[in-house]
Amino acid sequence: MLKQLRNAALAAAAALAFTAPGADAADDKIRIGMTVSSAGNFALASQSGVRGVEIWVDEVNKAGGLEVGGRKLPVELVKLDDRSDKQMTARVYETLITDEKVDLLFAPFGSTLTAAAATATERLDKFLVIWSAAADTLYDQGFKNIVSATQMPVSRMPVASLDLAKELGTKKVAIVYVDEPFPAGLATGAEAAAKERGLEVVLMERYPKGAKDFSLILQKARASGADVFFPTSYEGDLISMVRQMRQMNINFPYTFMVYASTPQFQAIGEDGDYIYSHTNFHPTINWEVNAGLNREQFVEAYDRLFPKAEYPADFQTVLAYGAGAIAGEIIEKAGSTDAAVLKQAALDLSGELTVLAGPYKIDETGKQLAMPFPVVQLQPEKGMVTVWPSEVAVAEPIFPIPAWTDR
């Protein structure tokens, strides 16, 4: 009863917002703002993500637009550059809202930039759709109008991979991480998750960004007697680690690398064999999608729109695309671009939607509770295959990983 009342009130508010002079969407389209990083640490990931959003925009517009208040409104994406710079981000989100008059916004890549963007969108009362910010702290700040459409918090990301490790009978975990927000958060999450599962964390080693030589870190990990090697760094460092493991004959029965699922990592060839990773985007992962494109349609759209892209779609693209699809549902449900109405619609849709990145479920703070990351392994011959959880697994994990000398 209460809920119905509130919905009625919100609908009324929405109607008001819509008829108010100079209100949003007055010019027959929905303008969505977001930033891309042309340079800096986030350039690659950010650009991967934007392609996802662009696929969604293209798809929506081909279908005539989003249905809002009985009308079909096309979507327009306004992209500006943030150079991976926090200062720039705050400024650009403000520009997007006040000068570009966008109706709602997609977050930039990463938690730091998203935090900066969120303070601007909160103040100017706009809805912010998050697709990549995973910092748990972001959701404890009391932001009212943010929703993580597809990205699960970093603390929960290592859960599946350590479940598998436990299942395989490993005992000791060595965690190595670069001192950057996301990898560090992942490492802390992994440490907690390992302890919860009764695994012993025998090494927790940090190194600064820009480190080039991992030979000693690897040897320390070997010396710690770990059977699970869990480095949480970006692709470049992981590539170096694998190569140096081979150069120094270092073997672990279970090696999990977050970014081993990316095409950039797999470009190194057979040295990457047997590494475990996780992803939400893979030919064997097919959720029952009820919002947006399914995986096959998505891949086709990607190839059509970005024939020249150097790499195929990756999980950033999928997260961002999924966020687009969910945002579309939210807008249609809300029938308005008013931030509070959108947020309510986002909560109402929680648990109702599944996009190609997985099922969507949020709590009051906008934190994502679902969107699981299945574990994959790079198996020779087969390539990347899903090995965990059993619901989506298509192959048995190869464990222990064969030593370099036995390959």
Add this chain to the structure above:
Amino acid sequence: MASSLGGVAAPAEGRSGDARVGRIRISLWIVVALGVVLPLLAAPALTENLSFSFYLMLWIILCTSFNLVAGFTGYMPFGYVAFYGVGAYATGVLHKTYGLPMPGALVCAALAGAAVSLLLAPTLRLKGVYFGIVSLALAVIFRLVVSMLPEDITGGSMGLILARANDPQTTYYVTVAVLAACLAAAGWLAFSRTGVALRAVRDDADAAAIVGIDVTRTRLKAWVLAATFPAVVGGLEAWYTNAIDPEASFNILVTAKVIVYSMAGGLGTLLGPVLGAGALYGIDHLIWQKFPVLNLMFLGIIIMVMILVFPRGLVGSFAQRFPLLRRYIP
């Protein structure tokens, strides 16, 4: 008095003329300062997009205070961003972790900046590139130390989010006040005898000592002042964006831009850094809109061109070209 000197006193018209020059110079600076501060004070009433003006103020403050050390004493602190980062972290940690209200946190940030500058004072013994390299190294060290502090204090590499303090309107007006204070302090320093002493030390430290200037103390004054403002600005920026992390707070690009902006305007004059910051920040903004991918490249090219072609900046080149007018330039 003139008679006792045997008729060698200044001609009366020269004396009054020179006194007028001094007055005009000070008035000009007051006009410039008001011309900068007043429109910025009015800006919130005209537009909702505060960020452009906020960062304009940020760069003017940073460049003006950088000028106090680079322009007036001749040191090139490549690690200038350290003060900014320390201020940001002092503000963030005191406010978020220890619950100090924002004004208190900002005052402490200023004190932290001053304290760090005293801690680093021994580096002033070094000269030229040695000073530059050490300064840069210290900025990296500060960043490493901050990211190694316990996570429950500084938030580790994730940094801190201060969203609860979000109040850009107030932040903006406080920044206007800090800007006014910074311009006033720079003016006071430049027109006071300390300003003459500073430039004397910059031009030739030995000669300055010979004429009775306490070189170490004079440098220290400028150094502390030049460190306090960026620390406050770091705090203000943390307050404004509500997010700090080691990467952004100790980003070497901050130093790069401060150097470029103030050198483009002309180090050693009050007007230069203000002009440089205003002009290049504006250009940077345009470049970024038109050529998003190559903006950094332009920044780099501008640095090279500035130093090779106009090493004294806009104001400095103007002064060289028009020697008669330069006495009026603040």
Add this chain to the structure above:
Amino acid sequence: MLRVTDLTKTFGGLKALGGVSLHIPEKRVLGLLGMNGSGKTTLLNCINGLYEPSSGDIQLQGTSLLGLPTHKIAARGVGRTFQVPKLFPRMTLLENLAAPFTTGDASDAEVYERSAEWLNRVELYRLRHNYAEELSGGQQKLVELARMMVAQPKLVLLDEPFAGVNPSLALLIIRLIEAMPERDGCSVLLVSHDLTSVYQLSHNIVVLHEGRVLAEGGAAEIRSNPDVIEAYLGA
């Protein structure tokens, strides 16, 4: 006024000053002669605190200057010029002359009057708004002299005031030095290669050779001192 007692200064193993003693009475000019490397400039640097002497004592009006930093020695009334003038190149002449007043309590008007007076005396008042770096070498020497004198020092140390100066400017410098003891009330330690000027200006002369005092006396004595002749001509 100034009394230097048994001053030594060594750099590493090199002995630049090997026990120099000299005395400058009030309002007197002491000429200091010597070859390159005889220790003249080292002695000046010790007196105004740029170098710390290895041993010996330097007393100004009965109090020791040892251990005082350069700027404090300057505050006691010791002025100095250099062989290559050390001005503040990117400051105007007026500002150069105002630099000695950055401490102390002279009023702005007084500072201006005194600076203007001295710029007039060195005949450069019309260039008062020029940067020091825009002047010729000789003019720079004059500005340096003016900057020193504007602070009304009790003792001035002049290092090669005529080196690289054209004859007409040199004449002006000679007149200014001549006037120093009586008109400006200061003692002078004059270091120069220019024998004629030193003989003409000095009340007393000291000859340094390899860090030691070779001879001391009036112009006539020095001129005829066989050691000096040998050191200068025999070397």
Add this chain to the structure above:
Amino acid sequence: MTADLLLQGLINGLILGLIYSLIGLSLNIIFGVLRVVNFAHGEFIILGAYAAYFLQRLLGLSPFLAMPVIFVMFALIGWALYFVLVKRLARSDDPETASLLVMFGLSITLGALMLFFFEADARSLDYMLEPPFLMFGNIVIPTTRLVALAITLVITGITAWFLYRTFPGKALRAVIMNRSAVATVGIDVEKLSAMTFGIGLGFAGVTGVLLAMIFPAFSPFAGADYTLIGFIIIVLGGLGHPIGALVGGLLFGVTEQVTVVLADNSVALLVGFALMIAVIFFRPSGLFGRQQLR
């Protein structure tokens, strides 16, 4: 086991230190002769790595054969850059600081250009030596590092021979000691300077190939890291002192690696910087430098 690790760290440090010293060597030749603080050195190193990458990709040239090609290529670039940038520096008020700033600008420009053309992804040279590693008791040494070490020693040897036994080399050393005197002796300082900048950048390019061989991944962002390492090394060894870089490199390499064993990599970087600052304060001419160099 820790004893083994320490020994491994020590050996690692010696090998890496020598390879690092190549960065310092070229940086020092440039600074010593030209008084140019090459802040863009790291970017040239990374460019060297990319050059090797593309030579391999496009022409199938192995990294070893690519080295001489890259040396010549970069030397020519350096020669040209001398006339475009470095020569003009002499006119500024404070050439050393101005050079630092100009090279800083160049470093930003090159970084942006690399990002534009090569994108942000980490690349890696595709090659593997057989056997990939050698065991000495419990100590493992990758073959690549031994090969890189050998190349480093050869380059250092040639450089030392060049500096101490050939006429242009001696002239170069003479310029390091006393620039004005050399001009009066009738050596063409201009030509010598251009050659120096060329040699310096040539070495930077080759160093890039070596580093890409032992540290398998590189990206446009890594330039600044190498520049900083280079500066630490030359300050340790003595600014402008070509052979001092060797001492600096070894000291830094060993300190870094041993600290990684005892603490962690962040601390190692911290210790590296602290070492440099201590040396600047207590022995500004560097551990190996002589006073006359400054």
